[in-house]
Amino acid sequence: MTAPFDSSDLARFRAAVASHLGLQFEDARSNELAAVFERLCVASDGGAAAYLARLERARLRRRDLHALARQLTVGETYFFRNxxxxxxxxxxxxxxxxxxxxxxxxxxxxxxxxxxxxxxxxxxxxxxxxxxxxxxxxxxxxxxxxxxxxxxxxxxxxxxxxxxxxxxxxxxxxxxxxxxxxxxxxxxxxxxxxxxxxxxxxxxxxxxxxxxxxxxxxxxxxxxxxxxxxxxxxxxxxxxxxxxxxxxxxxxxxxxxxxxxxxxxxxxxxxxxxxxxxxxxxxxxxxCGPAGSIAPPRPSSRPPGGEWAETVRRSTERIRELSEQPAVRPSCPGPEPGSGSPLAESMALLARERFAGALECLDRLPEHEASAPDVLLVRAILLTHQGQLEAAERACSKLRAGGADSAGAHYLLALCREGVGDRTGALENDRVAAALDPGFAMPRLHLGLLARRSGDLRAAQRELGQALDLLAGEDAERIRLFGGGFTREALTRLCRAELRAAGGAR
Ligand SMILES: C[S@@+](CC[C@H](N)C(=O)[O-])C[C@H]1O[C@@H](n2cnc3c(N)ncnc32)[C@H](O)[C@@H]1O
The missing domain is CATH 3.40.50.150 (Vaccinia Virus protein VP39)
Structure with missing residues (x-):
């Protein structure tokens, strides 16, 4: 069948489609557009001229809008896409x-x-x-x-x-x-x-x-x-x-x-x-919500997706990869043929709560590797577990100074501050950790425990309730790193018990 329109008609149709539906048809899709135009002209009384005159009115008839949408949109979709x-x-x-x-x-x-x-x-x-x-x-x-x-x-x-x-x-x-x-x-x-x-x-x-x-x-x-x-x-x-x-x-x-x-x-x-x-x-x-409420991450002064974000992403991935490697021998006197890298060995020992051995493994790393963000983070975790709080804080400060200012570093700082009796410092660092990463359960749990101990039951209920919600979806690797040897289930039980003790029901 000969097309009942010419190229200027098609251009008008393209413009009307863009104006009413916002849809764009590049030249590569001109044939598709022309085929639809032809079908709609044929279906419309009065051919192309009458149809275009209708389309070019400010308000489109509902029936015409429906026909355009049905013929021109791409509806590809399925459950649980991406x-x-x-x-x-x-x-x-x-x-x-x-x-x-x-x-x-x-x-x-x-x-x-x-x-x-x-x-x-x-x-x-x-x-x-x-x-x-x-x-x-x-x-x-x-x-x-x-x-x-x-x-x-x-x-x-x-x-x-x-x-x-x-x-x-x-x-x-x-x-x-x-x-x-x-x-x-x-x-x-x-x-x-x-x-x-x-x-x-x-x-x-x-x-x-x-x-x-x-x-x-x-x-x-x-x-x-x-x-x-x-x-x-x-x-x-x-x-x-x-x-x-x-x-x-x-x-x-x-x-x-x-x-x-x-x-x-x-x-x-x-x-x-x-x-x-x-x-x-x-x-x-x-x-930025009020202190103590769940606040979204602080807008970073660094460009989103820039070098800083990339560093944090890489180090987190590396830690995850290392921790997924097959288990290594339990002690760490020196490298053995076929064993993992010192960091991998350290991670395996951390998982078994062999903190001193894990630190010894990190000590074997050459200087340039020892100051990498992922190594510093693991060192700070181990030092905190070992109660070497000053050294842990120094490792966190190095991390932050190097540009890897992470929620994890602030959470560790909160534990260290609490350890030296600085409650205000602990609260501040927990809040920064929670703001930097609103999905991070541990600072919420810690805030809840601090609040309960100080008798602020309302804050304890709020924070522990949020921690409970977050724990359900918390990343398994992060629980392994920051959970102090507790599993998700154990942390959840702890959180529930504390919540009940603070007068909150769940
Ligand atoms: C490819 S589907 C996307 C479906 C779903 N969001 C997904 O990702 O699986 C695109 C949808 O956008 C719709 N769409 C296109 N232009 C639209 C407009 N102007 N107003 C409302 N929806 C529109 C189409 O009708 C189509 O159903």
């Missing part, structure tokens, strides 16, 4: 936002309980929104505490989302136990459990339109807008980023897809890098 990001959400972001909302509700003496609000912008057929609801429940959030809104411009996709019934292909990345817990088999399909569906609602929304009631100021804790910006025009991306920024609560988080980037778009987000993935946090002056 698992690294979802782990960061489960283990770092969600515990922090739950704690922040709980602390706000507590301060405001709210009767209704805390509520964490999440937006899945460009949710397609709903898999992302339901995955987030499942994760929240798996993380222990009670019903109603975390609510998720999924929005999309494609009404047909939203109908499928609301139905909550999916093929096995949509669940291709869903772990079998999660599938068993939260889905019911219906013929060859899988239906999302009603208790999960109750946490999620879907709305037809156009990200390219102002939609003021969708973007109410500071209304979301976390926004997922993954694999959406890559389809939008630069102007639409700028507008959407600005809306997301103002709709995020101070300290709130934004997850984009791997192909999307905020680079040069907003100075008001800082890049976070945990769990092998990147995401963003809204950084504003108001984001």
């Amino acid at each position: 698992p690294d990001q979802l782990r960061a959400f489960a283990e770092a972001v969600l515990p922090e936002r739950r704690a922040a909302r709980a602390s706000q509700a507590h301060h405001a003496s709210q009767m209704s309980g805390p509520c964490v609000r999440i937006l899945s912008a460009g949710c397609a057929s709903g898999e992302e929104a339901y995955s987030l609801a499942i994760i929240a429940r798996e993380c222990g959030a009670p019903r109603g505490e975390v609510t998720i809104t999924g929005v999309d411009v494609n009404a047909a996709a939203l109908e499928r989302a609301a139905e909550g019934r999916y093929s096995a292909w949509s669940l291709r990345e869903t772990p079998a136990d999660v599938r068993r817990r939260w889905f019911r088999e219906v013929g060859r399909d899988y239906a999302v459990a009603p208790s999960i569906r109750a946490e999620v609602r879907f709305e037809e929304r156009n990200l390219a339109a102002p939609e003021p009631d969708l973007w109410l100021s500071e209304s979301y804790d976390v926004i997922f807008c993954r694999n959406v910006l890559m389809y939008l025009t630069p102007e639409t991306v700028r507008a959407v980023v600005a809306r997301m920024k103002q709709a995020l609560a101070p300290g709130g988080y934004l997850f984009l897809g791997h192909a999307d980037s905020l680079r040069e778009l907003s100075q008001e987000f800082s890049l976070r890098n945990t769990h092998g993935t990147f995401y963003y946090q809204r950084t504003t002056a108001e984001a």
Whole structure:
């Protein structure tokens, strides 16, 4: 069939699509665009001229918008897509936002309980929104505490989302136990459990339109807008980023897809890098909560993702790799053929609480290796365990002076300060550690213990409650390094017992 339009008609169609939906079609996708234009012209009374005249009105007919969205959007999605990001959400972001909302509700003496609000912008057929609801429940959030809104411009996709019934292909990345817990088999399909569906609602929304009631100021804790910006025009991306920024609560988080980037778009987000993935946090002056509440990380004076972040990331990874090496011999008189490096041997001994031997291993390292951030951190941990507090503080100071100012170093400093009777110094360092890394359970636990000992039961309840939440998602390697020989279960039991003793129920 001959195309009932010419190239200038197609240019007008492309411009109308960009203006109404914010979608961008580069030259490489011109054939795809032309095919859709042709189909829509044929379906429309009056051919290309009448159809274009309709599209070029300021307000589009609902039916035309639906047809455009159905034909031009890419709705590829599945449950538990990009698992690294979802782990960061489960283990770092969600515990922090739950704690922040709980602390706000507590301060405001709210009767209704805390509520964490999440937006899945460009949710397609709903898999992302339901995955987030499942994760929240798996993380222990009670019903109603975390609510998720999924929005999309494609009404047909939203109908499928609301139905909550999916093929096995949509669940291709869903772990079998999660599938068993939260889905019911219906013929060859899988239906999302009603208790999960109750946490999620879907709305037809156009990200390219102002939609003021969708973007109410500071209304979301976390926004997922993954694999959406890559389809939008630069102007639409700028507008959407600005809306997301103002709709995020101070300290709130934004997850984009791997192909999307905020680079040069907003100075008001800082890049976070945990769990092998990147995401963003809204950084504003108001984001710094009151002392003692869960505060987001202090905005770093160093460029996000710069040399400093890289050093910390590398050293953490190296420690993890070393600790995953096969166990080495228990004592460490000197290098043996086939044994690990002195640092690996030291880590293995640390795991067995053989602190003196572990320190001896580190002493064998040549000077230039001994001052590497990962070695200094392990040394500071061992010295703290050995009660050599002055030497431990010196190792922490060296770490910080070398630019590796980490939550771990501040937590160790807090233990050292407490050890020499400086309670104020201990509290300060714990708070800095918790602010630098809101997912770090140990400084919260320590703050709780300090508060209980001083008789401040309210603070003890708050801190121990947060520690309990964080412990559930705490990184196993970090527990091994900083847990003082306690397992996660033992720390959790300790935390619960202290919480009960402070008058808090759990
Ligand atoms: C590839 S899917 C992403 C689904 C999900 N976020 C994920 O990462 O798996 C992109 C979605 O963005 C939606 N979208 C594109 N332009 C939009 C707009 N202007 N307003 C709302 N949604 C839009 C599409 O309809 C589509 O469902």
